[in-house]
Amino acid sequence: MKTLNKTNVITAVVLLIGGLSPNLASANSARDTIISGFSSVAELPVSAERGKALFESSPAAGKPDTPSCTTCHGASPMTSGMTRAGKPIEPMAVSVTAERFTDLKKVQKWFRRNCKSVLGRECTAQEKGDFLTFMSSR
Amino acid sequence: MSDLNKNLKVWDLPTRVFHWSLVILVAVGLITGFISPESWMGIHVWAGYGTVLLVIFRLVWGIFGSEFSRIETFSFTIKQLIAHINELIFLRPLHYIGHNPAGAMMIFALIFFLFGISTSGLLVLGGEENQGPLAGAVNFQVGDMASEVHTTLVFILMALICFHITGVIIEIYLTGENLVKSMIDGYKVIPKGKTAPEIRPSRPIAAASFLLAFAILSGSVLWAFSTMPPSGIIQMAANSDYATECGDCHEVYHPSLLPLVSWAKLMGDLEDHFGEDASLDQDVTNNISEHLNVYAAEAWDTEASNRFSKVSSDAPYQISATAYWQRKHTDIDPEVFKRNGIGGKGHCVSCHSDAATGHFDDQNIKIPES
Numbered sequence: 001m002k003t004l005n006k007t008n009v010i011t012a013v014v015l016l017i018g019g020l021s022p023n024l025a026s027a028n029s030a031r032d033t034i035i036s037g038f039s040s041v042a043e044l045p046v047s048a049e050r051g052k053a054l055f056e057s058s059p060a061a062g063k064p065d066t067p068s069c070t071t072c073h074g075a076s077p078m079t080s081g082m083t084r085a086g087k088p089i090e091p092m093a094v095s096v097t098a099e100r101f102t103d104l105k106k107v108q109k110w111f112r113r114n115c116k117s118v119l120g121r122e123c124t125a126q127e128k129g130d131f132l133t134f135m136s137s138r
Numbered sequence: 139m140s141d142l143n144k145n146l147k148v149w150d151l152p153t154r155v156f157h158w159s160l161v162i163l164v165a166v167g168l169i170t171g172f173i174s175p176e177s178w179m180g181i182h183v184w185a186g187y188g189t190v191l192l193v194i195f196r197l198v199w200g201i202f203g204s205e206f207s208r209i210e211t212f213s214f215t216i217k218q219l220i221a222h223i224n225e226l227i228f229l230r231p232l233h234y235i236g237h238n239p240a241g242a243m244m245i246f247a248l249i250f251f252l253f254g255i256s257t258s259g260l261l262v263l264g265g266e267e268n269q270g271p272l273a274g275a276v277n278f279q280v281g282d283m284a285s286e287v288h289t290t291l292v293f294i295l296m297a298l299i300c301f302h303i304t305g306v307i308i309e310i311y312l313t314g315e316n317l318v319k320s321m322i323d324g325y326k327v328i329p330k331g332k333t334a335p336e337i338r339p340s341r342p343i344a345a346a347s348f349l350l351a352f353a354i355l356s357g358s359v360l361w362a363f364s365t366m367p368p369s370g371i372i373q374m375a376a377n378s379d380y381a382t383e384c385g386d387c388h389e390v391y392h393p394s395l396l397p398l399v400s401w402a403k404l405m406g407d408l409e410d411h412f413g414e415d416a417s418l419d420q421d422v423t424n425n426i427s428e429h430l431n432v433y434a435a436e437a438w439d440t441e442a443s444n445r446f447s448k449v450s451s452d453a454p455y456q457i458s459a460t461a462y463w464q465r466k467h468t469d470i471d472p473e474v475f476k477r478n479g480i481g482g483k484g485h486c487v488s489c490h491s492d493a494a495t496g497h498f499d500d501q502n503i504k505i506p507e508s
Contacts (some may be wrong), residue, residue: 086485087386
């Protein structure tokens with residue numbers, strides 16, 4: 001068998017990047033669209049700082065078993081979490097789980113549920129934008 | 139020992155092998171039925187099939203075997219039986235070269251009950267577990283009834299075994315003849331003065347051809363039964379909403395695990411689902427409700443669908459709160475459910491590899507080690 005020569009390797013790498021980047025780009029743009037959808041109706045410019053605070057806070061204002069986002073998502077966005085029923089949840093940080101926050105329906109569904117469970121109310125567009133901005137920065 | 143002399147080969151090899159194989163299979167059946175975990179049920183079932191084969195073999199050998207294996211040589215009249223029992227009561231039993239009347243009765247009883255136990259076992263297997271050749275022919279209710287018959291017959295069998303062993307011990311004591319050894323080497327002693335009867339040899343070829351014919355006949359009957367699809371198991375259309383939405387936080391529960399009313403209540407309570415908000419868009423909720431409506435427990439006839447239909451009144455849509463679930467899992471240390479590989483009571487699939495199908499077969503139970 002012929003050994004791999006330089007040109008082959010380069011071609012492979014180019015093809016690989018070429019094949020991946022459109023997906024990555026479209027994932028990123030889908031997420032950006034979602035975030036800007038929230039930020040356009042938010043009062044303040046979105047802030048990763050406030051998103052971090054929301055993620056780490058323990059408002060315990062919703063249901064007793066879910067005092068914080070970290071109850072299920074784990075203490076760090078970079079690591080996996082676990083549902084109360086024992087199923088693993090992929091890390092929330094976009095740098096680890098690239099396909100995060102790319103489906104508006106899914107994002108809205110989970111914000112609705114999880115904010116009600118943790119905060120006892122729906123999250124505002126501001127909170128949603130902040131949260132997603134924080135996760136995208138990780 | 140002075141009045142006992144001549145040794146005579148009484149039990150031929152097949153009869154002895156039959157006897158001790160039966161001892162082993164019945165012991166295996168009792169252990170796997172009463173003591174060992176349910177995941178050993180496969181072995182229990184094989185012990186059952188083995189027992190049937192042995193019993194059938196013994197009946198055939200009772201026709202074609204050598205002299206003392208033949209049923210006719212130990213078919214006594216009631217009068218003879220009563221006489222023998224009288225002799226036993228006065229501790230002066232006559233000597234029998236082959237089986238004595240009490241022993242013969244015991245053999246017929248054992249064979250009768252073993253047949254009953256195997257048949258009822260096959261009905262339980264087909265009816266409750268939807269397995270084996272009768273899975274398609276027998277429904278859950280019949281299987282459930284057979285299960286009670288099966289247990290009752292087993293208790294009678296255990297009593298018979300006790301009688302049998304006691305009887306052997308008494309006879310050894312009274313006649314001074316080691317019957318256990320006889321059943322191992324085949325020899326019994328003939329009292330002085332008693333002439334050995336003429337011994338007719340066995341007819342192994344006749345026995346083998348008879349057994350073969352029987353095996354082909356019964357095999358094809360069972361095979362014909364086994365081609366019937368398992369009763370009470372229906373084809374379920376896939377529903378992607380159910381599979382994704384209800385599989386986000388835990389495994390997807392098979393719709394047969396809860397009755398209609400429970401699913402309806404669960405779907406109405408999604409905003410407070412076991413302490414969480416699991417609400418869905420209305421159209422998705424409707425679609426899932428429809429799916430559950432069609433495939434709830436009522437549409438099936440499996441062990442799980444029948445058992446879990448009796449839900450707990452406090453938690454009408456929690457499978458793990460049903461009395462049956464609790465009873466089946468009491469022996470499991472609560473710590474076990476907390477293990478990483480398991481993830482809680484509701485994570486059936488970590489111990490039941492076939493949970494997604496709703497079958498929950500005994501053979502597919504395995505508790506992960508860590």
